[in-house]
Amino acid sequence: LAKTTQPISMDSYEGQEVNITCSHNNIATNDYITWYQQFPSQGPRFIIQGYKTKVTNEVASLFIPADRKSSTLSLPRVSLSDTAVYYCLVGDEPISSGSARQLTFGSGTQLTVLP
Amino acid sequence: GAGVSQSPSNKVTEKGKDVELRCDPISGHTALYWYRQSLGQGLEFLIYFQGNSAPDKSGLPSDRFSAERTGGSVSTLTIQRTQQEDSAVYLCASSFAGGNSPLHFGNGTRLTVT
Incomplete structure (x- = not known):
């Protein structure tokens, strides 16, 4: 399984650009990288996906270096x-592997935007 | 179009009772997933359906948990003899099969076992 590591929390101020980095050192060749956003009392919502x-x-950018061992979600x-x-x-x-366990969410990053 | 619908939105039950949670996926989505989210935690994978079959049940925490899907559409997650540790939000997601299609989530069922 491609385990992911993200910062537990980040604070920012309105109007700033926010970059959240995710580490996935053992990403497999066929793996895609997908980011979701979750508000309280709601299910996660798809933001962006890349290879x-x-x-x-229209919402964000996703930067993936050549080695694909990390990715950065950028919110302008x-x-x-x-x-x-x-x-x-x-x-x-x-479908390709029969197992959905690899679609496992990590603990996520709590982003708090301050006025 | 309608998104993923889950019912009930809230369920309070007594320890030892059985509960049934329902998920209505987006029309045309052949893949369906159940996750569990405890307060302040990430999402724990439970089970995955492709059509009516469940190739991956590896996340079900115990034999008190079962799920089925009929007609390639609605799915029910059943928890028998509920325990207090079963209290959590149960989330359902659906997607098209193939091409790393993004998951579309419902808003979950908040289960409280007293």
């Missing part, structure tokens, strides 16, 4: 409403 280099959507100009837990998930489509 290598850089991916950008955060607001108070971005306060949430952010999860990095590394895994392969379970």
Whole structure:
């Protein structure tokens, strides 16, 4: 299983750019990197997914170095409403392996945006 | 379109009773997952369905836990003889099969065993 390591918590101020890094040293060739956001009393919500280099959507950017042993979620100009837990998930489509255990979420990073 | 729907949203039960939790996935999603989240913790994988079959039940914590999926759609997670340590939020997610499709989660069922 590709175990992930993230900071437990981060604080930021409104309007700043926030970068959350996830380490996944034993990522496998077929593994994708997916980030989710979770607000209290809600299920996680998909933010962004990538395999290598850089991916950008309307919400965030994802930077993945060539060795793919880490990834960085970048949130531009955060607001108070971005306060949430952010999860990095590394895994392969379970159909190819039969096991979904590798779709295992780590403890996540609690991001607190301050006014 | 409708997202993943879970019911009930809250359930309080007495220790020793059986409970049944329901998940209605997004139409067309063939993969379905159950996770458990204890207060302030990450998500613990329970079981995965592809269609009606469950190729991976490895996360079920004990034989008191079982799950089924019928018609490739609705799934139920049953906990027999509930214990206080079963108290948690039970989350269901669904996705398309293939291509590392992102998981779409419901808002969970908060189970409290008294």
